[in-house]
Amino acid sequence: MGNELVRDQLAFAEDKSRPIFPIVLNDLNPGLDKRYSLVRSELFHFMANGMGFQASFDRLVGKLREQCDGDQHDGSYASMTGRPNSQFRLHQRA
Secondary structure (H helix, E strand, O other): OOOOOHHHHHHHHHHOOOOOOOOEEEEOOOHHHHHHHOOOOOEEEEEEEOOHHHHHHHHHHHHHHHHHHHHHHHHHHHHOEEEEEEOOOOOOOO
């Protein structure tokens, strides 16, 4: 991680015990062996060629919804947003 902003954001998230959702955007075309490994990892992979985009998007949205639902129940979402009655929605692309 050579980007200072990314390091600062990761440190802030860890300090506040916030989850980190790593997203990888690539413009390469991985071989079949790499595709198999990527599908099974906890990272959310988005390839410029569209390979696996919908599957990664669906997994990311699901994980974010799980996190937001849990945060709303324990009150930590309000502390994160500063708005106690906020309704967080994730819209899937049509």
